[in-house]
Amino acid sequence: MAKHAEMPRRHELMNTLLRAMHELGGSGSIDEILAKVTESLDLPEEILAIPHDPEKSSSTEIEYELAWARTYLKKYGILDNSSRGVWVIVPEKKHITEVDPQDVMRTFREQKEQEPPPEPGPEPDDESWRTKLHHVLTREMSPDGFERLVQRILRESGFVQVEVTGRSGDGGIDGKGIVKVGGLLSFHVLFQCKRYQGSVSAGAVRDFRGALVGRADKGLFVTTGTLTRDAVREATRDGAPPIDLIDGDQLADKLKELGIGIRTEMIESVDVDDDWLKSV
Numbered sequence: 001m002a003k004h005a006e007m008p009r010r011h012e013l014m015n016t017l018l019r020a021m022h023e024l025g026g027s028g029s030i031d032e033i034l035a036k037v038t039e040s041l042d043l044p045e046e047i048l049a050i051p052h053d054p055e056k057s058s059s060t061e062i063e064y065e066l067a068w069a070r071t072y073l074k075k076y077g078i079l080d081n082s083s084r085g086v087w088v089i090v091p092e093k094k095h096i097t098e099v100d101p102q103d104v105m106r107t108f109r110e111q112k113e114q115e116p117p118p119e120p121g122p123e124p125d126d127e128s129w130r131t132k133l134h135h136v137l138t139r140e141m142s143p144d145g146f147e148r149l150v151q152r153i154l155r156e157s158g159f160v161q162v163e164v165t166g167r168s169g170d171g172g173i174d175g176k177g178i179v180k181v182g183g184l185l186s187f188h189v190l191f192q193c194k195r196y197q198g199s200v201s202a203g204a205v206r207d208f209r210g211a212l213v214g215r216a217d218k219g220l221f222v223t224t225g226t227l228t229r230d231a232v233r234e235a236t237r238d239g240a241p242p243i244d245l246i247d248g249d250q251l252a253d254k255l256k257e258l259g260i261g262i263r264t265e266m267i268e269s270v271d272v273d274d275d276w277l278k279s280v
Contacts (some may be wrong), residue, residue: 007047007061015067015271016040018078022097027088029069035064038229049228054197056131058225058248062146075111076104129270130252133262136274137224137225137251138195145278147174148162149261150193150222156258173211177220190216196225200247209243211236219243221252 007015011033020036021028028036038048043062052064058066073079078096081087089096137146147164154162154177162177164258174193180186192208194200200223212219219241227247235243246254256262261277264270 010065010068014101020091041058047197051198072104072108075108089146132272137278138197147193187217189218194223196223197224199228200231205231205234222246222272224248
């Protein structure tokens with residue numbers, strides 16, 4: 001299949017999205033859907049890496065357009081999503097394998113006249129706190145503070161002897177720690193922290209791996225940005241030591257889960273504690 005040279009828009013993604021959902025068995029996470037759609041379209045890396053709005057979000061343009069495609073098909077009555085971000089084909093619509101994008105958009109516009117349309121992707125409140133968090137981490141927090149934040153995350157996640165090194169000329173290694181499995185096995189881990197607003201390339205992952213050789217059992221690459229498809233492939237390339245990756249959305253989820261710099265009320269009102277983050 002020839003690679004697409006331009007960014008596909010939401011109406012062009014609808015049927016590809018629907019086919020991807022069927023191939024995934026009728027349900028899938030946002031990441032699974034994105035991977036299946038981009039694989040089907042055979043999009044080049046330069047298209048996948050285009051940021052949507054680097055000032056406000058770590059999302060790429062393809063993620064944004066695909067989020068809108070999901071929203072359109074949800075309003076059309078074919079897709080639905082759970083509070084955990086899993087999207088499904090509505091049971092009574094499983095026989096539908098193709099739609100008329102113009103009819104979907106026309107239906108959406110008619111509904112829009114009756115009620116405000118939902119935001120694409122996460123719920124509005126969810127998107128707002130993620131946007132604020134991304135701004136604080138990339139614009140207001142110091143590089144040293146971000147390294148200490150990652151150190152705190154690792155400690156809260158069960159790592160021991162976690163140290164921030166951050167020495168220049170150390171191949172990009174920002175810290176180290178030890179993770180124990182079952183109280184029997186220990187793995188030495190080196191980590192790198194990147195406050196990116198765009199996408200992390202395969203080259204950055206490759207350089208990090210070069211700094212790991214002979215020094216640790218595992219590598220952990222943490223970024224506020226997104227990861228290109230080639231970066232993910234490089235991290236798990238056959239014959240090379242594997243590297244675990246944490247992108248901006250996963251980082252936000254982990255901070256929320258651990259309650260680090262994120263306050264969650266019982267009514268699920270999420271707020272970024274920017275004063276705390278900047279004081280790290």
